[in-house]
Amino acid sequence: MNLTDTHCHLNFKAYRDDLQDVLSRAEANGIKRVLVPAIDLETSREVLSLVDSHEILYAAVGVHPNSSQTWDSNSPAELESLASHPKVVAIGEIGLDYYRDTAPKNIQIEILKKQLQIALSRKLPVILHVRNKTEEDRICIRDLLVILEDWLTEADPLPQELKSRPGVIHSFSGNLEESKQALLLGFYIGITGPVTFKKADTNREVVQKTPLSKLLIETDGPFITPHPFRGKRNEPAHVCYIVDKISEITGNTQEFISDQTTANADCLFRWE
Numbered sequence: 001m002n003l004t005d006t007h008c009h010l011n012f013k014a015y016r017d018d019l020q021d022v023l024s025r026a027e028a029n030g031i032k033r034v035l036v037p038a039i040d041l042e043t044s045r046e047v048l049s050l051v052d053s054h055e056i057l058y059a060a061v062g063v064h065p066n067s068s069q070t071w072d073s074n075s076p077a078e079l080e081s082l083a084s085h086p087k088v089v090a091i092g093e094i095g096l097d098y099y100r101d102t103a104p105k106n107i108q109i110e111i112l113k114k115q116l117q118i119a120l121s122r123k124l125p126v127i128l129h130v131r132n133k134t135e136e137d138r139i140c141i142r143d144l145l146v147i148l149e150d151w152l153t154e155a156d157p158l159p160q161e162l163k164s165r166p167g168v169i170h171s172f173s174g175n176l177e178e179s180k181q182a183l184l185l186g187f188y189i190g191i192t193g194p195v196t197f198k199k200a201d202t203n204r205e206v207v208q209k210t211p212l213s214k215l216l217i218e219t220d221g222p223f224i225t226p227h228p229f230r231g232k233r234n235e236p237a238h239v240c241y242i243v244d245k246i247s248e249i250t251g252n253t254q255e256f257i258s259d260q261t262t263a264n265a266d267c268l269f270r271w272e
């Protein structure tokens, strides 16, 4: 197997006592690379020191909408400088969260837009977090899609490096219509544990109708562990359960799904 976990928070304290075992299990299960996204500037520094000491790890740096209160006037310059580290392959995770709602919408939007500009100037793709207020209230993903469209159309010029690979909507929980809009803008769709849950018919429909060349697989560990380990700590070795489910939904072999999604990750993140 040739697998990639494109989103796992290995710097979180859930892994503090056994990170080496977690990484050994990942490698034993065919995982060649793991992307570790930060959630604020402090964790960005943490993640960079982690990826420096483990060959299979790569980093994304950025400020998550739920960490908006940590953003100040020095943050843009700091983020720019952190983003120049050779193992940084994306700006993330950034985005909007109207569920936790830890900062007013206009502040979240302002911080997101500033980081999108930094991604442009560094020619790096973005890893986007989006969480609606409720299943019915979908203003959050709508706002995000409008901001992303403006970002791409107003970039003058849009760097060649970001055409067709502007980023990924991580742990995609949108509906089919929203996935189509994201795909039209060139974004990848990140698939996580919920695709294995009983109630996730919408998620499975999105997987079925998304071109395989645009799917990414991610654990989002330590969170949202796939069936049959739901409720336990998640880790990169669990990507195989997501592969199994996508293979079942699309009628392809596990090997094909692994190779294809890893090729997609290589294409988006351009790691050597």
Ligand SMILES: [Zn+2]
Pocket (backbone or CB within 6 Å): 007, 009, 037, 093, 220
């Ligand atoms: Zn995450």
